[in-house]
Amino acid sequence: MEIVVLIKPIPEAESRLRATPDGRGPEPEGIKFVLAGYDESAVEQALLLKESLPGSSVHAVSFGPARCEETLRAAIALGADRATWVEGPPEGSDDPVLAARALAATLQTVPHDLVLGGKQAGDDEEGIVPGAIAELLGIPSFGYVTDLRSSGPSGLTFLRPTEAGVEQWEAPLPCVVGLQQAWNDPRSAKLPNILKSRKAPILKVDWPTTSTALALEAKPRSIGEKFELPAPRTGAKMIEFKTPEEAAEKLVRLLREEAKVFP
Amino acid sequence: MTPTVLVLAETSGGLLTGPTKEAIGVARTLAGSDGSVAAVTMGGPSALEALASFGLKEVWMADVPPEAATSGAVAALAAHAADESRAALVLLGGTTFGRDVTGRLAVRWGAAAATGVTEVAITGPEEVHVRRPVYGGRATESRRLVGPRTVIALRPHAFAEAAASAGTPTVHALDRSVIPVTEGAARRRSLAPAEPGSGPSLSDATIVVSGGRGMRAAENFHLIEELAQSLGAAVGASRAVTDAGWRPTSFQVGQTGRAVSPQLYIAVGISGAIQHVVGMVSSRTIVAINTDPSAPIFKVADYGLVGDALTILPALTREVRKVRGLPAN
Ligand SMILES: Cc1cc2nc3c(=O)[nH]c(=O)nc-3n(C[C@H](O)[C@H](O)[C@H](O)COP(=O)(O)OP(=O)(O)OC[C@H]3O[C@@H](n4cnc5c(N)ncnc54)[C@H](O)[C@@H]3O)c2cc1C
Numbered sequence: 001m002e003i004v005v006l007i008k009p010i011p012e013a014e015s016r017l018r019a020t021p022d023g024r025g026p027e028p029e030g031i032k033f034v035l036a037g038y039d040e041s042a043v044e045q046a047l048l049l050k051e052s053l054p055g056s057s058v059h060a061v062s063f064g065p066a067r068c069e070e071t072l073r074a075a076i077a078l079g080a081d082r083a084t085w086v087e088g089p090p091e092g093s094d095d096p097v098l099a100a101r102a103l104a105a106t107l108q109t110v111p112h113d114l115v116l117g118g119k120q121a122g123d124d125e126e127g128i129v130p131g132a133i134a135e136l137l138g139i140p141s142f143g144y145v146t147d148l149r150s151s152g153p154s155g156l157t158f159l160r161p162t163e164a165g166v167e168q169w170e171a172p173l174p175c176v177v178g179l180q181q182a183w184n185d186p187r188s189a190k191l192p193n194i195l196k197s198r199k200a201p202i203l204k205v206d207w208p209t210t211s212t213a214l215a216l217e218a219k220p221r222s223i224g225e226k227f228e229l230p231a232p233r234t235g236a237k238m239i240e241f242k243t244p245e246e247a248a249e250k251l252v253r254l255l256r257e258e259a260k261v262f263p
Numbered sequence: 264m265t266p267t268v269l270v271l272a273e274t275s276g277g278l279l280t281g282p283t284k285e286a287i288g289v290a291r292t293l294a295g296s297d298g299s300v301a302a303v304t305m306g307g308p309s310a311l312e313a314l315a316s317f318g319l320k321e322v323w324m325a326d327v328p329p330e331a332a333t334s335g336a337v338a339a340l341a342a343h344a345a346d347e348s349r350a351a352l353v354l355l356g357g358t359t360f361g362r363d364v365t366g367r368l369a370v371r372w373g374a375a376a377a378t379g380v381t382e383v384a385i386t387g388p389e390e391v392h393v394r395r396p397v398y399g400g401r402a403t404e405s406r407r408l409v410g411p412r413t414v415i416a417l418r419p420h421a422f423a424e425a426a427a428s429a430g431t432p433t434v435h436a437l438d439r440s441v442i443p444v445t446e447g448a449a450r451r452r453s454l455a456p457a458e459p460g461s462g463p464s465l466s467d468a469t470i471v472v473s474g475g476r477g478m479r480a481a482e483n484f485h486l487i488e489e490l491a492q493s494l495g496a497a498v499g500a501s502r503a504v505t506d507a508g509w510r511p512t513s514f515q516v517g518q519t520g521r522a523v524s525p526q527l528y529i530a531v532g533i534s535g536a537i538q539h540v541v542g543m544v545s546s547r548t549i550v551a552i553n554t555d556p557s558a559p560i561f562k563v564a565d566y567g568l569v570g571d572a573l574t575i576l577p578a579l580t581r582e583v584r585k586v587r588g589l590p591a592n
Contacts, residue, residue: 162358
């Protein structure tokens with residue numbers, strides 16, 4: 001099975017977020033970007049599938065600025081066989097539909113039985129890319145997937161928890177899957193593999209190539225205008241009490257009368 | 264400007280879902296007095312009845328069994344309805360289904376798109392502004408969506424549900440031949456319905472009660488569940504709890520679990536490690552119960568109780584039941 005896994009560098013969880021000086025977007029300066037969250041799960045899932053199906057390969061693909069290269073190297077260190085960086089526009093763009101168009105233009109030229117991604121990116125949380133890519137490639141797509149398994153050479157089974165309950169699906173290949181699953185302990189890379197990944201070749205598809213292929217669609221249509229952080233929390237109001245009953249009564253009163261969040 | 268706003272309507276048990284009613288409410292506001300609100304549904308005649316009671320003028324209808332309702336099939340039909348209704352904007356509820364369709368529909372219909380939207384305004388002939396939480400609720404962004412067509416999935420619970428208003432819609436049948444043949448091979452094999460008594464799921468819940476290692480043992484975790492039940496809340500857990508196997512990983516809140524942003528989050532016996540906090544810090548009101556007054560969780564909480572969870576929880580559950588008029592149990 002030729003597995004493509006889509007990854008996006010996102011700020012590590014502990015990052016202190018702030019806005020750019022013009023206030024329009026998050027400031028990338030001083031932030032460590034990593035392979036994390038649902039994308040990390042997607043890489044883990046891709047590797048598990050590869051291990052269960054001899055002859056399979058994993059191809060990591062990332063769209064965006066130059067920092068994608070480092071995230072792709074992280075995927076290689078974990079076991080991806082090859083990597084492609086689809087360069088974004090020089091002025092930057094975080095339009096998920098544009099990202100999907102750029103990625104699909106590249107995927108059209110590489111083998112892909114299964115395209116795996118996180119159900120959404122850990123930063124913008126749009127969840128638009130997997131479905132949009134599938135529509136562009138003309139293949140089925142399934143978001144919010146857990147328990148993905150291959151059922152022979154040309155099909156998959158998986159679960160999907162929805163508001164109504166847990167659905168069980170059978171799907172043909174090729175298709176696109178957005179993963180909901182988050183492993184607590186996805187494998188970590190071994191040091192020799194990290195060192196090797198630094199020299200691994202990464203194929204670059206430059207923006208002029210993509211932009212020519214996309215023609216009129218190469219312009220973002222979703223544009224960030226303002227990035228705001230909430231006022232920092234100032235610490236809890238501590239509730240004094242002598243008995244558990246007093247604690248309960250005081251808390252319920254505050255939730256009803258002050259916070260107004262009591263059901 | 265007289266925009267037509269098209270709502271992709273979902274039904275459950277013959278009734279419109281909450282997120283669909285929220286989308287109809289937003290659509291009415293956006294369409295204003297001179298615009299109109301239409302709907303497209305895959306639910307067949309039973310959905311039609313539900314839609315009629317919400318005053319929609321026109322309904323595009325297909326009868327696609329849930330077993331075959333892939334995002335590709337639904338997007339194709341919805342794009343067709345959007346063309347026929349000459350809509351400028353398609354709104355979807357923020358359900359798994361709605362969010363799954365958004366990206367496909369955006370491409371199929373040639374639209375700009377956004378999901379998880381908490382505010383939306385039409386600001387020009389080819390311009391819509393949205394606001395949406397990002398980074399697990401740690402920040403909020405405003406985006407401008409440009410072009411003649413826009414697809415937006417709303418965030419659940421961010422808007423009020425539309426009130427019912429009688430009407431008799433004009434019905435247009437959708438031609439299923441627009442569904443790509445490649446969609447035919449995918450099949451939903453079964454649906455294990457959510458257990459009626461199991462309470463809301465973590466990501467939908469307006470209240471979450473989470474327990475950590477401070478619950479001391481798996482045998483005590485029922486105290487968390489009883490409080491959750493009295494509040495109609497979902498149950499969450501820290502990773503210490505899921506790692507210890509007290510509860511499955513699907514309960515885990517945090518960096519490697521679910522990100523939640525309910526109205527009320529009650530953290531019990533949870534220290535407040537950053538990997539937990541990133542998954543719940545955007546909750547509107549946070550309560551922490553912990554024996555250690557210097558636990559970091561008190562820095563992100565709004566209300567703090569320093570004390571033993573094992574004695575406070577039963578008292579709290581009793582008080583909640585009393586105030587809500589529920590029988591003591
Ligand atoms: C890569 C990575 C990812 C991670 N992802 C997650 C994640 O997604 N979610 C997550 O939760 N963690 C995650 N963690 C783990 C995280 O760092 C913490 O270890 C974990 O959150 C601790 O869980 P806890 O607060 O329940 O336990 P502890 O840190 O042990 O805290 C227990 C608390 O209970 C209090 N307590 C003890 N007895 C009582 C009592 N009787 N009554 C009241 N309070 C009491 C103690 O004072 C203490 O504050 C991750 C860690 C790593 C390295």
